[in-house]
Amino acid sequence: MAMQAIRTVAEMTAIRQQITSSVGFVPTMGFLHQGHLALVKRARSENSIVVVSIFVNPAQFGLGEDLRTYPRDPQRDLALLEEEGTDIVFMPASEEMYPQGFNSWVEVGEVTQRLEEASRPGHFKGVATVVAKLFNIVAPTRAYFGQKDAQQAIVIEKMVADLNMNLGIVVVPTVRESDGLAMSSRNIYLNAEERQAATVLFKSLNLARQLWLAGEKSAHEIREEMISLIQGEPLAEIDYVSIADAQTLEELKEIDRGALVSLAVKIGKPRLIDNIILE
Ligand code: PAF
Secondary structure (H helix, E strand, O other): OOOEEEOOHHHHHHHHHHOOOOEEEEEEOOOOOHHHHHHHHHHHHHOOEEEEEEOOOHHHOOOOOOOOOOOOOHHHHHHHHHHOOOOEEEOOOHHHHOOOOOOOOOOOOHHHHOHHHHOOOOHHHHHHHHHHHHHHHHOOOEEEEEOOOHHHHHHHHHHHHHOOOOOEEEEEOOOEOOOOOEOOHHHHHOOHHHHHHOHHHHHHHHHHHHHHHOOOOEHHHHHHHHHHHHHOOOOEEEEEEEEEEOOOOOEOOEOOOOEEEEEEEEEOOOEEEEEEEEO
16 A cells, blocks of 8 residues: 555544554654654554654644754655555644644643653643544554653653553664764754764763662762763753653652663753663
8 A cells, every 4th residue: 555645634534444453653743763763663563554643743842942943854754654664644734733722631640740841841731632632533553652752651651541542552762873872853953063962961871871780779879970971071051860760750869660860961052862761
């Protein structure tokens, strides 16, 4: 079957009703990189039909964030998705998802109030709302999210459990450049010098892993070591460095259970995030 590009909710819903086999769904904001394609490959290997959405969701961008300038390249995205054997690309316009009078929101509790929330208030309300809408429209069997956005994956899992949504959530490992930088559409904002400096995020995560493997259990000690490594990079400005319970995202004193080590660092203007799990 040739890949289909669908632009309206009505059409997407109608096509979905014809499908009786499993549907794997990869929601994206486009400007696809190898990280997205790893999600598509995984979805391809586990489902009969693969649906990918491309929608730059205004509701998850804060004031002063990069909604207007968020990188877009739909023609290239479509070519890449076709190569991966995608069946359907759902690419609605903004008015299609948020018509005049739209006025309902999905708010997930405590797990949204940590890490990213301080710098991006309301971000997860926008994410949860659009993902819930997309799940209703696409009705997937399984949906695929990247580990790079660790908190997002946890928020979605919580929403699916709390609201009895009938699908599986699959979290796929982060894809990295050869020097360890996590793939992100926003890496395009980095100039050459910043691109070099950006390796400090993964270096600090590796340092955390080494210390932990060597027997260090104090989250405070590990954070301090990470912070001093990052501060050695003049272009880096720390937003947060966190070692938290990998399920609840509560900050840990001792690493006595599965821990999410995550950080957000500004490198010049762009703000980058990354994480690893220690378990
Ligand atoms: O991870 C993203 O690209 C977005 O947050 C998502 C899940 C597509 C919702 O807009």
